Amino acid sequence: MRFRQVHLDFHTSEAIPGIGSHFDKKQFQDMLKTGYVDSITVFSKCHHGWSYHPTQANIMHPGLSFDLLKAMIEAAHEIGVKTPVYISAGLDEKTAVQHPEWLIRSKEDRTNWVGDFLSPGYHQFCLNSPYLDLLIAQVEEVAANYDADGIFLDIVGVRECYCHTCIAQIRKEGGDPRNIETVRSLGERTYANYTNRVKQAIEAIKPGMPIFHNGGHIRRGRRDLAHMNTHLELESLPTGGWGYDHFPLSARYAQTLGMDFLGMTGKFHTTWGEFGGYKHPNALRYEAALSIANGARCSIGDQLHPAGLMDTATYELIGAAYREVAEKEAWCVNVRNIADVALLSVEAVVPPEELGDAKTGDADAGAVRMLLEGNILFDVIDMNADFSSYKVVILPDAIPVDDALKRKLDSFFEQGGKVLATGRSGLAKGGDSFAIDLGVRRLSDNPYQPDYYRPTEALPALGSAAFIMYGRGQRIELTNGTALGFREDPYFNREAFAFCSHQHTPNSARNGGPGMAESANGIYIAWDMFTDYATKGSLALKEIVLYALHRLLPSATMRASLPAQGIATLQEQPEERRYVNHLLYASPVRRGAKVEVIEDILPVHDVNVELRLPHSVRQVYLAPQMTPLPFEQTDGTVRYTVPKLECHQMIVLDYET
Structure with missing residues (x-):
């Protein structure tokens, strides 16, 4: 699982012509290099319902005249960048208009995400309806025809649905659709059936291909749902509604599950679908560092312009964060949290x-x-x-x-x-x-x-x-x-x-x-x-x-003199016989009504750390600088002072076997 990923949204209206008309292989590759990107999730099908490649299982976007998906995969693979493929599973507005009877319905017979067809937005499908067969065919087509490095399915999860299909099934089984527990039980079975069918379809074509089903949040306590994925992607855009508390909470749970996982933030000032919005580079530096400090890989959300030209400012922004991550990866693989x-x-x-x-x-x-x-x-x-x-x-x-x-x-x-x-x-x-x-x-x-x-x-x-x-x-x-x-x-x-x-x-x-x-x-x-x-x-x-x-905790493993907005974690790399102490500091401030931003990152000087460890430490150094750090160890406690912390600093402690 790669460390420096981009999730490249491409939800593009049929009312826009010239889709991908400015896509250029070299420019695409140059932007990936500028951004230090080693994996990019590219689109097969968007929320509007269109495919971005020739298709028998769907309809290609009417403004697209070539196989954009294939062009992106080939360009990325040529420079060693992986390409998981995105398929919008829960939303497909083109099909929603054709088959509104397949949509999720509330008890009041209302649809979601938007409640009618006069409001701009999408409508969510019931995966207990005939729509599931259509979706599985689209998944099979991508798995069979494209050199995808994984499948990312979006807007899915356990749902309560009162559509005519679900009500009819409950009644056929002798249940009462007025009983909420009965409705929830069917929702659980519907989601489990969907994930199982997706897995069977992909495994029959490309065994072992990574699969992730995204619902915007990994529910704590539902390991069964988590393990319906091959890995986890923790969608957590601090400025997009998740806030800066969500990722540490989610990551500190995810790492206990024994699965590879990544933290997904965004380059946007606010959230998905924002064209022309940018975070300060320091915000992405901090958010990427927060991921690796918690045992995760990184993913940054972007959205491609309909013309297919990658945005230079975006990849310079992403590169400011991922250049640092590239230097730090060696100390962030195969880790366990202390x-x-x-x-x-x-x-x-x-x-x-x-x-x-x-x-x-x-x-x-x-x-x-x-x-x-x-x-x-x-x-x-x-x-x-x-x-x-x-x-x-x-x-x-x-x-x-x-x-x-x-x-x-x-x-x-x-x-x-x-x-x-x-x-x-x-x-x-x-x-x-x-x-x-x-x-x-x-x-x-x-x-x-x-x-x-x-x-x-x-x-x-x-x-x-x-x-x-x-x-x-x-x-x-x-x-x-x-x-x-x-x-x-x-x-x-x-x-x-x-x-x-x-x-x-x-x-x-x-x-x-x-x-x-x-x-x-x-x-x-x-x-x-x-x-x-x-x-x-x-x-x-x-x-x-x-x-x-x-x-x-009279004998706490760690004491640190960080300010309140600082974060400290301790990860161990047992195979390398070393601990990695991550120290981070940034102070989000509120801009506007509900947006927290990170702009200025002030250095913190002379951070004192004490670690009670069961091993004898051989050396302590700053990474990735490789600068030796003076330390002392007495009675099982290692003490050192970090002269300067600017955003993120790793302190590595090599220990004896």
Whole structure:
């Protein structure tokens, strides 16, 4: 799997003439070289439904007069660049107009992505309809006729559909289409049948060809869906709706699955389909570095102009990032992540209908943001993970404990593992009492919101105070735990006939019981800390959680003096007998309504790092510069100082066998 990929969108209207008329083999190759690109995903079929090559299974774009797909593949292969081929699976607007009866329908009989045929946009197909046969024929045609290096199928996933085909099938099977679980079950079977048919079709022609089915997000906890692919591509455009928290969250889960994966960002200022929009080169440098620091390869999204001419500014921009990646690849292959902490993802445990449509989820996103800012080494896990690999497991805000999770946690406790639980996490599934022993008993939801927390020890940056807690709180009492801080209730909740000042009522100094407690099994904090941090970003929340984690991790693998926006990971290359410590720093700023951008990258000087490692280190050096770095190792701890960090720096530690 190549490190420096481009995903070359080419969704092109039939109303545009002269498709590919300016395509030039040499110019195409020159741009790939300028961009340091080693793999480019090129189009067989777009969302409009047109093919970009002669076809028996579809219709070639009416404005195209030659085999553009073949020309691109041959030009790329001539200079050693791979060419996975893109097929729009879920969208095909040409066919949608011809066969609206094949589209996904809501209970109200509405279509999606757009709800009618008077709005510009696409309509999504039901893969339980006869459309699937048409799609499979298109896949087979590409696999048989073109030297593709993989197949990328887009806009697919498990769907709830109430089209006449799905309703008829449910009723034929004796089910009730008014039962949502029955509809969801058919959606699962429909997607599994689709992926199986695609695999069978391709394997019959070119066994072993890579296949990826893209739905815009890899759902945590659905390993079965992930393994319907040969590899993973984590679509995560920070400025396109995913945000800068999504990729670290997704990558820290993906690397635990044992599959090759890449991080897909975009060159756009906003998102897909933006012509003439460009990120600052520093943004792409940072985003590419973030991928390799998390064990991923890189992919950058672009969109080809209808005339077929590659955009020079785009490939100079991409080249600024990929030139650096090319120099770093040797230290980024065959790596495994080193982690002290496992974040049990809410998305992996809680049913999707209870989470909404967010690509991250507030509890998971807030937890990852705190862990990154605290320089904690972590993985994101699901229920299939081996808890014994970690020192601490975090149960963020809303993790109910069923019998299976209780058995895993009890075994984890017996081995000396610790838990950090917050909010309603740790309560028995469907109940109001703790299923695991955290040294406290739950009494009720706290009737006051917001309320206050007063820690027994001063916070590092904020000292001693009663800190506002906006999130939902639980009223608890100690059983065999020790209080690390106490709740202070307000005088009253804010309402029409009892309110104070502009926002909320101040603390009354009344002791509302423990707010954080420590026991033999870990620490419990009685508020939705991570959801609150994702939505409010209060410094006190982060310092409270990091205080708890530092108590639970007295022998943390890594300590680093990075600023809050810095990111540190530790990857190991066992075959090379070395660790690679990645340090990154950039500070996104908000431009416009919802767009975060990276422009200026300021250097960070004299970053101190301590690593507790099980090996004797022979040498430490900066990569790819190959500059030796002074270090000392005593009692299993390696210490060094990085003189200057500008965007991304790798520190390599070679160790003895």
